[in-house]
Amino acid sequence: MSARSPVSARFKSVSTVRVTFQEPPDGSPEWPLPPDIPGGGPGLHGPLGLLYGPYLDLREPSYGALHAHGVALAFRNVEHGRPPFHWHQQVHPPAFRPLLARHLGAPRVALTSPREALTESGDGRTTRLLQWIDHVADLTVPRRVALAKLLVKLGFDRFALGLFCEQDTAGHQAEEGRADLAYVLGAARANLATGYALAPPGTAAGYWPADLLRLARTAPPGSRARLSAAMLLCVLFGKIAKDAAAVAHHAGVARAAFARLDTGGDAFHRDLTRSMMLRAVSFEPMMRGARAEVTAQLAEAEELARGLVAGTPERELLKEDNLAILMETRCREAQWLGDLDLAESRIRESAARNPLDPMRHMVLGEVLERRGKWREAAGAYERSAWLGPSTSPMAWFMAGRLRERLGEPEQAVSCYLSCLSIDPGAVSAGLRLSELLPRTGLPGLAVPCRDHLRETLRDQEPVAPAGPRRLWDERTAV
Known part of the structure; x- marks a missing residue:
């Protein structure tokens, strides 16, 4: 480029x-x-x-x-x-x-x-x-x-x-x-x-999340519902609201609920549930910047996940599902710690455990791109897009960006057109097309791309500024 x-x-x-x-x-x-x-049918x-x-x-x-x-x-x-x-x-x-x-x-x-x-x-x-x-x-x-x-x-x-x-x-x-x-x-x-x-x-x-907050307070103390609500609230307040106080509170609720959870003496359910719980509550030390604590919690979650003895096809599915998602989380942890070698190793394991899941290849593409492995990253994004919803619009766009960087404008155009065919509102792909098409010998096609962008953006309103980061108060929570 x-x-x-x-x-x-x-x-x-x-x-x-x-x-x-x-x-x-x-x-x-x-x-x-x-x-x-329009179009299509059961046999198509x-x-x-x-x-x-x-x-x-x-x-x-x-x-x-x-x-x-x-x-x-x-x-x-x-x-x-x-x-x-x-x-x-x-x-x-x-x-x-x-x-x-x-x-x-x-x-x-x-x-x-x-x-x-x-x-x-x-x-x-x-x-x-x-x-x-x-x-x-x-x-x-x-x-x-x-x-x-x-x-x-x-x-x-x-x-x-x-x-x-x-x-x-x-x-x-x-x-x-x-x-x-x-x-x-x-x-x-x-x-x-x-x-x-x-x-x-x-x-x-x-x-x-008023209903989840209510469940985390009023569901039976050792119930799956209280535990699950508290875990999900850790994720919501950690990823979206960025509210450390709320995450800390609900991490405590989750740990207390797990301590009282009755798994009927079933070691598989006990250890799988603890592995899942540790992954959710790791947002608490992460938001404090306590890197050693995050690593220790996720290492325990991984040890539990690998040590599960399934015994049945249904339990094997639950074990593999948990491990594939956990290794994606551990990839994110390694990225946070700045260890891209480890991040790549972990997301490759996640993709190997669930190779037909588009999200695994999407994250692999992100890691490879950060490492400067643009051709491999473009391939990973394209595999993600081929595998279908719901990463495909973004995956096609990311692949197009890298094809441009690799000096392959025609392939980039194909990626951007694929993105727009799935999500016509993808203005990023439209912008790139309007610039690329004249350079690939098709300036006439750039005109409808620009017109499409104008139509798409005509009624857009400015995005409201983000609200305060402290949204939750234990004294007033539902």
Whole structure:
């Protein structure tokens, strides 16, 4: 790249919802549905349709990322009437189903209701799911918890919130099963507000985790619901609000809840839960800058994770899922400590454990880019984009930047066009195209790119300044 043509390092999309973490809320945000995507059909999904088959028809996967196998596990939990002991850690952002639809050219998967979005693969699973939904009032509490989790795993967070209305859980948090259901719904609401979501330009929302705060205070002291709510609050206050006091408080709640958690003498569940808990509460020493404490906590989490004796395919899935995500966290830790050799080693292990998960390759690309390995990084970003939602728009943009740096403008144009085909609001890709196309012999194509940018940005309002970093006060918390 010439010195006069720097490549922007940031991905921006005006179709991404802007979220402010604030108190008090103005009420639950009304998230508009994404526009329908024309074309496609059940027989035109191709290889990606097979990889994401569980999200289309609940089929039992024979391949795919670990989260796709987690859908089958969540379905079996409903069948057997048992709530999940662990919540399966892969969480899809609200843009997941719209982006999957754009990849597959299938408008059905973008819908927010399983009634319209799921097809029947011939094994009766979709029919059974719809029967459970139609007779939800007759289900036991454990089965209702498992059903709520299955719907969330499938990306139907909004549908689950509507199916299990607020009065279903309010006032019953002293009962552990009801508290479990309240947690699943609270986590779904947090995901809708804070996850990567596609919406019309200019969409913004405020969010405050009042329901999770209430669970962390009122759920049974040794319950999974109190522990899980406190863990999620550590993440929300650590990553989004940057509120060290709130993280410290909820790290204490999580540790106390784990100390009283009854795992029935099951060493696998005890050690897996502790590994997950240590990863969440590591935000507390991180925000104090206590590097040795962060490393010690995550080292213990890794030792527990590696030492798990699974014994069954379902437990092996939980073990691998935890290890893949934990090694990504340990990669981030190594980056924080400035050890890029260690960061690369850890994220390569994470990708090897879950090679069909696009997020693993996205993070690998970030680490390789920081190391100056631009060609390898571009390849990692492109693998992430090929594997589909929901990293693909950003992954194509990042790959395009590196193709420019490598002196490959035609390949960069392909990447930016792929980005815009999935997310038309990706103004970063549009800006790069408007500059690149004249240099690749296609100045006429730059004109519609500039016009598209003007149309996209026409009604944009300035982003409001960030609020105060101290948002939480124990004396006034819900």
